[in-house]
Amino acid sequence: MSDTENIDITNLGEGKIDKYIQQLENSILKRTTMYGLDDLTMMRQNQILCKLLNQQGLIALQKQNYEQCIEYLRKAELATIYVPELKVQTFNNLACYYRKMGKTRTALQYLQQALAIELQQKQSTSLPDIYLNLCAVLSQLERHEEAIQHIYLSIIMLQHELLISSFQKHEQRQDQPNEQSFPSRQSSVQYVNSVKSHCNESKKLQERMSILVVAYHNLGVEMEHLKLQFESKKIFQSALQLSEQCLPQEHQLRHALEEIIKKYNSEQQQQGNEQLTLKPLLPKVHQKNTELKQIYKSVSPKQILKRNTQLQQQKNNHFNNFKFTKKNSYSETYRLERERIMSINATTDVIIKNLENKDISNLPYLRTALDTVNQTTIF
Known part of the structure; x- marks a missing residue:
């Protein structure tokens, strides 16, 4: 297995990945038998194996090859016993699979486990994605008030992440000296590496911006479910403006947002000059007969005793009046x-x-x- 440890995984072909996964599994089994569970090489191989299994599971999910997808992800879940730092990623992917299969409650359980693990970490980058997935699952379960709370958290954390990264880039530009447009031969390798890292950072930034657009879109959807049409339209307009800045023109989400705005504009023209009333984003209080008992239980014992005393006095007064009337007759x-x-x-x-x-x-x-x-x- 020593020759396979130095293989660049990114350059592996699709047909060779399954073979490499099998080699990793055999090597892990042998090293565990020979050296025990504390072997560093075995731990490193488990980490590579878990990443590969998650990657292949998502590819299979995109291709709608669901049997192969769950096979990869179940193996990845077993590998997380030795690689606990990859549990969040694996549970997220399992939640995506079960949500796709319509098993939303199972997906919710995996996301709650991932959230519990991630909240214990000092530094976390997966929380916005977990909250985004939780919003989608809760929305399918018709729990829209909970869903909108999770999507708010996702948007706040994504905006914070993007804001911090923009500040860091600005500081790096100020610290860097002014270089020539054409680097010298000695610094050509460093220049190429810096260009590659800049491209990777730009690509990552664009991916996070696209996730923020998705979060805006989901917030607008949840506001529609809560009958907040005016606020929903404003959120969709903000999402469209953001998508025009960070997504290519042919992107599917950008077209979807344009269609949504067209629908809102056509509905507003049909309504004419009707005035739109704003509603606060607070939990609604539904005054139903079934909830009166809960409201009465929420009163303090002192108030309940006072109310009972008043009722008893009213009964006594009524009875005395009745006796007085009868006595007069x-x-x-x-x-x-x-x-x-x-x-x-x-x-x-x-x-x-x-x-x-x-x-x-x-x-x-x-x-x-x-x-x-x-x-x-x-x-």
Whole structure:
């Protein structure tokens, strides 16, 4: 395997890559058996193998060769056991595959794992791409409010990345001395290398700018889903202006944005002079009957106790009013009954006193009085 370690992977033909992958797998197996899991050469080969498998998996996905794609990516996922720094890239690619196959929940799980790993890194360049993919998956799951939050994060991080790189380039230009247009023979190699690095940086910058255009486009789509047509049109216009600066004229996304703006303009002409109302980008509160219980639970216990006390007082007042009304309606009856009860109590007191004094001379009179009271009984 020593001769294959020095091969330039970028110069390998498409037919030779599969053969090289097989050689790498055999070499990794042999070195693991002979030297164990701490072998540095084996770790380096695993890193090369994982990158190749991810690359071939994406190529197969673009060619719609889905069986070969998942075969490459599953092997890459196994290789990440020894190369944990490539887990994020592999999980992203697996999410793209499962999203393409319509298994959006599985894709969401892989993206959440990739996001959890990337958030723990001190320096990260994959977060904007992860948030962009999360937006697309959540949008397919009809979770548009979550999707728009992720696309905002993607745009902010992409803009930050591009802004920092522009500042760094400006500082490098100021630090570099003024050179002649035609370099000398001694500096020709350095000049060629600098031109190559500049081309690579320009290509990378253009790729990141195109991803930013895609993020703008997705933001406009999510605003459409949330019925924010006016804001959506403004975002699409910004995306089109940006694409005109960084994308070639024949680019597919640029044409798609032009068609979207044409559609908005035609719809506005049909509406006439109708005034467009702006809506804030805040979570909407839907006042539904099913949500009243949740709103009531959110009240503090002190307020709930106060409310219950007020309700109880209202019930008591209503009951007292009802009793008062009923008492007035039978006022004469209650007056007679009260007088009867009072006379009975008075007679009972006299009997008790006489018994205590042992004076029984008045007993016949008391019996006559009791009989008279009993004759006035209403019930």
